[in-house]
Structure formats: structure tokens, C-alpha cells
Amino acid sequence: MITVLHEQSETACSTAHADGEQLWIGAGEFERATGWSLKPQGFCHGDICVPVPAGRTAEFVAGDAVNAGAFWRRMNNPVVHDAMGEVWVLGSGATDRSTSLQSLEAPDFTLPDLAGVDRTLSEHRGKKVLLATWASW
Amino acid sequence: MPVWQSLFADLKDRNFVVVAVAMDGPEAARPWIEAAKLSYPCLIDRNHHVADLYNMVNVPQAVWIDETGRIVRPPENAGASDSFREMNRVTKQMTPEQLAERARTKTTYVAAVRDWVLKGPASEFAFDAESARARLRLPDAAIAEAHAHFRLAQHLLRTGKSDEAVVHFAEASRLHPDSWTIWRQAAKKDATGLAAGREFWARVDALGDRPYYRPIDMKGM
Numbered sequence: 001m002i003t004v005l006h007e008q009s010e011t012a013c014s015t016a017h018a019d020g021e022q023l024w025i026g027a028g029e030f031e032r033a034t035g036w037s038l039k040p041q042g043f044c045h046g047d048i049c050v051p052v053p054a055g056r057t058a059e060f061v062a063g064d065a066v067n068a069g070a071f072w073r074r075m076n077n078p079v080v081h082d083a084m085g086e087v088w089v090l091g092s093g094a095t096d097r098s099t100s101l102q103s104l105e106a107p108d109f110t111l112p113d114l115a116g117v118d119r120t121l122s123e124h125r126g127k128k129v130l131l132a133t134w135a136s137w
Numbered sequence: 138m139p140v141w142q143s144l145f146a147d148l149k150d151r152n153f154v155v156v157a158v159a160m161d162g163p164e165a166a167r168p169w170i171e172a173a174k175l176s177y178p179c180l181i182d183r184n185h186h187v188a189d190l191y192n193m194v195n196v197p198q199a200v201w202i203d204e205t206g207r208i209v210r211p212p213e214n215a216g217a218s219d220s221f222r223e224m225n226r227v228t229k230q231m232t233p234e235q236l237a238e239r240a241r242t243k244t245t246y247v248a249a250v251r252d253w254v255l256k257g258p259a260s261e262f263a264f265d266a267e268s269a270r271a272r273l274r275l276p277d278a279a280i281a282e283a284h285a286h287f288r289l290a291q292h293l294l295r296t297g298k299s300d301e302a303v304v305h306f307a308e309a310s311r312l313h314p315d316s317w318t319i320w321r322q323a324a325k326k327d328a329t330g331l332a333a334g335r336e337f338w339a340r341v342d343a344l345g346d347r348p349y350y351r352p353i354d355m356k357g358m
Contacts, residue, residue: 097275
């Protein structure tokens, strides 16, 4: 079983198999893990669609499976995995992060408190927020 | 954190909240949160997701966010001072001058937060959109990749593969050498849980004239 880490989610992918730097995943499972779905017009996330490069379909799509590693790298996003190819991080690229920050809309996130209760930054919309980091170390 | 608690206690009726994010595991963060009796939300971010989202490199860093969710001061050092670098490293003592400098920067920063909470955009410490954007620090490809390695390392650590985790922590630090959060999270801790041993000081000394806490654009700092 291969685990895919993306943003804050962790998805066990029963249809996935790794082959060196390639990570093939069933299209439905890839969508659950990352939000990107395979459509006739290409890979889509919300309103954005990225066509599969012309003449290179076999690199990215095989039947119901997608080459998540190849697609992710093509998007200039980081792809990192463990030595056994059992855990893959499909990270967020610098361009996405920068675009988000430059919009000045505070990037939203959900994290647990000590009691394990999930809290979301945007719950505080309507108040001024001092978002402050600290650490024990 | 106690300083945020008193600020929050004073201003919570002024439509203001502190959201604290611990770049830490829950076990390490718990004693601190419980001891300080904090009444604002204290969230646990063991994967340093917020550092990834906001391109943060150290603690304490803070972001000012207005009522509409807009960033009015981008991530920056939240009033910490580099004066600690001059402490006596054996006794951990700081001189009265060093302590005074540390207190001054913290007080200046907290006073600025208070001014903004009370005055909003009219505060001289709140940036308009153009000024806020100009002060953003944006990540590059190496930083994005560093956060991916850090995420993998934390997962490996939690699933008992600590030897392999070390490799990816090291790669994260190599790719993003400016990040103290990545380095210190992975570094050896002393009996009190601090990554403040010989390796830490060697890394601080290697900064030379460069700051540990980046100076911020704020009157009085």
C-alpha cells in the first residue's frame, strides 16, 4: 500500500504502484489524494485544466491510471519519496505558494489544538488576527 | 507566549484574537501551553505546514490579518532580538544591557500590535496592500522542495523509520539553509528540550554579520 502526502492530507492508495520515479495511481484515487481529476480536456482542479501534452499521452495516462509523479513534476511541483517508494509527497510548488501570498489573502489552514479538535484560521474572519508561531525547541 | 496572553486578555473585546501555531509535536508543546494557561487558540503544526504556506523560517514569526482575511503585515520576526547571541554560553546569562534590548524589541512589537488593533488601517504600523506585497518574502523551488522533504521526514519519524527520516531532514536543511524551524526541529535537544547545544551555536556563529532574527520594518525597532 502506497501512502500519498499532499498539503495536509494523507491518503492510502490501494491502486498505486511505484516504478522508480514514476508513481501510477488510479484516476479516482489520485483525485481523492490531490483534488486533481482526469477529464477529456486534461487534468483538472476546480476551474483549472491542464491538457495532457500532445503526443505524450502514454507518459501520463494508461487506461484508468495516471502517472502522478510525471504530472506533478510537469507542474513544477516537488515530488519526493522514501527509499522503498512506499511514501510519496506531492508537494506544493513555489509558484503556487507565491501566487497565494501575493494575493494577500491569508492562506487558510486547519490544524488540531491540544485536545485534537480541528481549528481553521478563517473561522476568525470578522476579527483581527495575530497569527503567531512558536516552538518548544 | 505569556506576552500574547496578556495582549489577548486586554484586547479580546476589541474584535481581536491571537492564533498561536506551535511548530512542534503535541507532546513537546503541551507542557508549555498548559503552564501558560492560554485562552486563545493554540494549534499544533508538527508538519510545519504554516511555515510552508507562509514561507516562514524561524520562531517567533507573526502575520497580521485584518477582519476580511487580508494580510496587513506579512510574516516577520515578532519582536525577538539577536541580543541572545552575546550571552555567556556557559552560564546562559545575559548582561543587563542585553536583557534590556531584548525587552525593548518585544515591548515595541507588542505596542505596535495594540496600536493596529485599536486603530485598524489608520495605524502607522498597518501596511496598505502595495506596501505589504513589497515586503513579502517569496519561496523559490528549493524551498518548496525542502518542505516536501521535511513532510516526508516527519512521516518517516512517526512510522518508526527514524534513520531514513534523518536523511530527509538533512536534505530539507540543505535545500533551505535559512530555515531555523527545519533545522532546530530535527536537531538534537538537550535535557530541557532545547536545540541549543554546540551545533546550534556553531550554526549561529556561521551567520557572521547576518541576523538570526531578520530585522523588521517597524518604527522604533
